[in-house]
Amino acid sequence: xxxxxxxxxxxxxxxxxxxxxxxxxxxxxxxxxxxxxxxxxxxxxxxxxxxxxxxxxxxxxxxxxxxxxxxxxxxxxxxxxxxxxxxxxxxxxxxxxxxxxxxxxxxxxxxxxxxxxxxxxxxxxxxxxxxxxxxxxxxxxxxxxxxxxxxxxxxxxxxxxxxxxxxxxxxxxxxxxxxxxxxxxxxxxxxxxxxxxxxxxxxxxxxxxxxxxxxxxxxxxxxxxxxxxxxxxxxxxxxxxxxxxxxxxxxxxxxxxxxxxxxxxxxxxxxxxxxxxxxxxxxxxxxxxxxxxxxxxxxxxxxxxxxxxxxxxxxxxxxxxxxxxxxxxxxxxxxxxxxxxxxxxxxxxxxxxxxxxxxxxxxxxxxxxxxxxxxxxxxxxxxxxxxxxxxxxxxxxxxxxxxxxxxxxxxxxxxxxxxxxxxxxxxxxxxxxxxxxxxxxxxxxxxxxxxxxxxxxxxxxxxxxxxxxxxxxxxxxxxxxxxxxxxxxxxx
Ligand SMILES: Cc1ncc(COP(=O)(O)O)c(C=O)c1O
Numbered sequence: 001x002x003x004x005x006x007x008x009x010x011x012x013x014x015x016x017x018x019x020x021x022x023x024x025x026x027x028x029x030x031x032x033x034x035x036x037x038x039x040x041x042x043x044x045x046x047x048x049x050x051x052x053x054x055x056x057x058x059x060x061x062x063x064x065x066x067x068x069x070x071x072x073x074x075x076x077x078x079x080x081x082x083x084x085x086x087x088x089x090x091x092x093x094x095x096x097x098x099x100x101x102x103x104x105x106x107x108x109x110x111x112x113x114x115x116x117x118x119x120x121x122x123x124x125x126x127x128x129x130x131x132x133x134x135x136x137x138x139x140x141x142x143x144x145x146x147x148x149x150x151x152x153x154x155x156x157x158x159x160x161x162x163x164x165x166x167x168x169x170x171x172x173x174x175x176x177x178x179x180x181x182x183x184x185x186x187x188x189x190x191x192x193x194x195x196x197x198x199x200x201x202x203x204x205x206x207x208x209x210x211x212x213x214x215x216x217x218x219x220x221x222x223x224x225x226x227x228x229x230x231x232x233x234x235x236x237x238x239x240x241x242x243x244x245x246x247x248x249x250x251x252x253x254x255x256x257x258x259x260x261x262x263x264x265x266x267x268x269x270x271x272x273x274x275x276x277x278x279x280x281x282x283x284x285x286x287x288x289x290x291x292x293x294x295x296x297x298x299x300x301x302x303x304x305x306x307x308x309x310x311x312x313x314x315x316x317x318x319x320x321x322x323x324x325x326x327x328x329x330x331x332x333x334x335x336x337x338x339x340x341x342x343x344x345x346x347x348x349x350x351x352x353x354x355x356x357x358x359x360x361x362x363x364x365x366x367x368x369x370x371x372x373x374x375x376x377x378x379x380x381x382x383x384x385x386x387x388x389x390x391x392x393x394x395x396x397x398x399x400x401x402x403x404x405x406x407x408x409x410x411x412x413x414x415x416x417x418x419x420x421x422x423x424x425x426x427x428x429x430x431x432x433x434x435x436x437x438x439x440x441x442x443x444x445x446x447x448x449x450x451x452x453x454x455x456x457x458x459x460x461x462x463x464x465x466x467x468x469x470x471x472x473x474x475x476x477x478x479x480x481x482x483x484x485x486x487x488x489x490x491x492x
Contacts, residue, residue, distance in 0.1 A: 021064075021386070022057055022061045023057075023061045023062075023064035023065040023068055024065075024068065024311070024386075026051070026055060026057060026061060026062065026065035027065040027066075027068045027069050027072075027309075028309070030045065030065070030069060030074075030075075031069065031072075031074055031309055034074055034085055039085050040085060041085050041086065042084060042085060043084065043085045044081070044082055044083070044084050045066075045075060045082070045083045045084065045085065047082055047083075048062045048063050048066060048083075049062075051065070051066075066083050068390060069083075070083075071390035071391070071393050071394045072308050072309055072390070072393045072394075073086060073393060073394070073397040074086060074309075094412040095243045095244065095412055095413075095414060095415065096243050096274070096412045096413070096414055096423050096424065096425035096461065097412070097425060098219075098240040098241060098242050098243065099219070099240070099453075099457045099458065100240075101219055101238045101239070101240055101455065101457075102455065103258075105214055105235035105236060105237050105259070111226075111227045111230040111231065113450070113451065114223045114226065114227050114451045115227075117223075117436065117447065117448065117451050118223075120436075120437075120440050120445070121440070121445035121446070121447065122445075123440075123445075125443060126440065126443050126444060126445040127443060127444045127445065127473060127474065127477040128445055128465065128468065129444060129445055129446045129464040129465050129468075129474075129477060129478075129481075130445035130446050130447045130463075130464075130465060131445070131465060132222075132272055132273075132333070132419075132420070132421050132463075132465050132467075133332075133333075133337050133465065133467065134333065134334075134337075134388075134420065134467035135467055135468045135469060137469045138388060138391055138392075138467055138468075138469070139335065139336055140335070140375075140380065140384050141336075143375070143380055143384075144335075144336060144339075144371060144375070147371050147374055147375060148367065148371055151367065151370045151371060151374060152367070155370065158366060158370065159366050159367040159370060160366070161366060162362065162363045162366065163193075163363055163364070163366040163369050163370075164358075164362075164363050165192055165193070165353075165354045165357040165358055165363060166189070166191060166192045166193060166350075166354055166357075167191075167192060167193025167343075167363070167364060167369055168193060168366075168369035168370060168372075168373050169188065170373040170374075170377065171193060171341070171369050171370075171372050171373035171376065172188040172189075172191040172193065172343075173188045174373055174376035174377055175188070175191050175343055175345070175376070176188040176191060176345075178376070179315065179317070179327070179345065181312075182312055182314055182315060182318060183314060183318035184315050184317045184318050184327065184345075186317070186327070186345045186347070187347065189350070190345055190346060190347040190350050191343050191344070191345045192343060192344050192345075192350065192353045192354055192357055193341065193342070193343050193364050193369055194328075194330075194342045194343055194344060194357065194364060195340045195341075195342065195361055195364045195365070196330050196332055196337075196340045196341070196342040197300060197302045197328050197329055197330035197332060197342040198224055198228070198342075199342060199360065199361065200328035200329070200330070200342045200343060200344040201225065201228060201265065201298060201300060201328050202228055202360070203344060203353055203356045203357060203360065204263070204296075204298040204326045204328065204344060204346075204349075204353075205228060205229075205232060205234070205263070205265070205298065206232070206356055206360075207349060207352050207353065207356055208262055208263045208296050208298075209232065209234055209262045209263055210262075211232060211233035211234070212233065212234075212235065213234055213235065213262035213263075214234070214235040214236075214237055214259050214260060214261050214262060215229065215234050215235070215236060215237070215261065215262055215263050215264065215265055216236075216237050216238075216239060216252070216255055216256075216259075216261055216263075216264040216265070216266075216295075217229070217236050217237075217238055217239070217264075217265050217266070217454065218238065218239055218240075218241035218246070218247055218266060218267065218268075218271060219238035219239065219240060219241055219452075219453050219454065219455070219457065220241060220273055220274060220423070220449065220452035220453050220457075220458055220461075221238075221241065221267060221271070221272075221273075221452060221453075222267060222272045222273070222300070222452070223447075223451040223452055225265060225267075225300070226451075226452075226453075226454055229265075229454070234262075236454040237255050237258075237259055237261070238453070238454055238455065239251045239252060239255060241271060241274055241276060242274075242276060243274040243275070243276050243414045243415075243423060244274075244276055244277075244415065244417075245276060245277070245278065245279055245282070246268045246271060246276040246277065246278035246279075246282065247266065247268065247278065247282075247286070248282075249282055249285040249286050249289060252264075252286055252289055252290075253289055256289065256290075256293050256295065261293075261295050262295075262296075263295065263296045263297070263298055264290055264295055264296070264297045264298065265297075265298045265300065266286075266297065266298075266299060266300065266316070267300040267301075267302070267303070268283070268286075268299075268316060269301050269303055269304040269307075269313040269314075269315070269316075269418070270303035270304070270306055270307065270313065270416060270417065270418035270419035271303075271419075272302075272303065272419065272421055272463075273414075273421050273423045273447075273449075273452050273463040274414050274416070274423045275396075275414050275415070275416020275417060275418065275419050275421065275422070275423065276414075276416075276417075277307070277310075277313055277417045277418060278316075280314060283314065283316050283318075283319055284319045286316070287316050287319035287320055287321075287325060288319065288321075290324065290325075291320065291321060291322040291324050294322075294324070295324070296324050296325075296326060297316065297320075297324060297325045297326070298326045298328060299315060299316045299317055299325055299326065299327050299328060300328050300329070301315050301316075301317075301327060301328065301329040302328075302329050302330055302332065302333055302342075303333055303418060303419040304329065305333075305334050305385055306333065306334065306385075306388070306389060306392060306418045306419050306420070307389065307417060307418035308389055308390075308392065308393035308396075308417060308418055309417065310417070310418070311385075311389065313418065315327055317345065323346070323347050323348045324348070325346070326344055326345070326346040326349060326353075327344065327345040327346070328342065328343070328344045328345075329342060329343060330342030330343070331372055333419070333420075334384075334385060334388065335372065335375060335381070335384070339365075339368040339371060339372055340364065340365060340368055341364065341365075341368050341369060341372040389418075392418075392419070392420045392466070392467060395420065395466045395467065395468070395470065396416055396420060396422065396466045398466075398470055399422055399464065399466040399474075399478070400413050400415070400422055400466075402474075402475060402478045402479075403422065403424060403464075403478060403482070405482075406478050406479045406481070406482030406483070407424070407426070407481070407482040407485055407486070408426065408427055408430070408482070408485055408486045408489045410426075410427045410489075411424060411425065411426055411427070411485070412424070412425040413425075420465065420466045420467035421463050421464065421465055421466065422463065422464050422466055423449075423461065423462075423463055424449075424461060424462045424463070424464065425449075425460065425461050426460045426461065426462065426485050426488075426489070427460065427485075427489040428460055429460070429488070429489060429491075430460050430485050430488045430489050431459060431460065431488065432448035432449045432450060432458070432459055432460055432461055432462050433448045433450055433459065434488065435448065435462065435481065435484055435485055435488060436448040436462075438484050439480070439481055439484060442480050442484075444477045444480060444481060446462055446463075446464055446481060447462065447463040447464070448461070448462060449461025449462055449463065462481075464478075464481075
């Protein structure tokens, strides 16, 4: 059994851990031991009692740390034997491949293909594996309801009027406060509230680019961003996005040398669809490179709060010394997509962003802004995020296990470190678009990989949403997808 004695604290104090709950601190130490191999798959970890004695933390804290690690899929409890480092079958599994990207700007996959897929998967009554959207059961719906009633009672006039750009002052303060906790010094005055993250990105692209301009994006990337690029008639140069550690700074340097780039648009904290997380050193490198060449970076950080082990991932904005990063995000993946509250933070382009926001939609829904401001101000948001991260980690592990059990043997599944989607590579001869159509006929929605690439690549890939309570219906849907994929694989 490995020891936790070495550098474990004996005099616990809340301040010593930057305000993180103590159990997360204990869990992180254990994870670090697993990462460096001091604790190996199958090793028994100290009992709860031993952990409590060695670390000086209470039994409750030690137990919560183990429950947290179990939710993260790092350890497992065996009846009457204790806790063990998990022998995780998924770890031995190959990752989905990042495909080679032809040089030069992509001829964008038609937005019609994406629209027709979205239309199909939005039909009511389908098992919802397509939209990257947390199920209401995972969201604090009752608290939001309560807050809505209170705010309408206390301040009906503000709710009934326009809250003009830059938007609700209290909400902007809360966003700035949260960013400051992650090394982003952004003034509340430099934040513009938007209707979701997609509007924030639209504002930035309209500000920085004209038809015919070249932008850099990852491949694969979120289909909604590709739709905006096509609508604006932008030329997209794709950078390969590794399913664990994101884009390679050398690929970025090569692209900048080869093309005149108007802006970069990256989702590097728990990318959709791969779940990849850019390492800190690469974040610094990428921002410095873009800063050095005067290329603005639109950072879509919508999943940044949803790291399973690390908690909130550092925004790229934290490395932005030249004020060239436009940080975009929203509460759609954490609090409620229905609120439609997002933002963009930029000192340099603040005025232009406000002007564009006026012309695009005048203002974001006032009541939504008030609700978001009040929720972020209370401690309920952090409590909710802690529960949500653990739930998502568990759910993603469960979905992944089911996919590996039901899909054909050569299937590779991503191992996201945050967020809640799985990126699945199927055997080469399985057509994801056909699978999507056959699944829809069986009342299952799923996204074909091809909509995540400007080049129309990833034809034998799928993306599924795991932010759903596990049920027999979900298991059955995954089994059905696996059956169709196996049939397609055998057919050729
Ligand atoms: C990477 C990414 N960016 C933006 C969006 C859109 O976010 P919002 O609903 O806040 O506009 C999504 C939604 O799926 C997304 O996955």
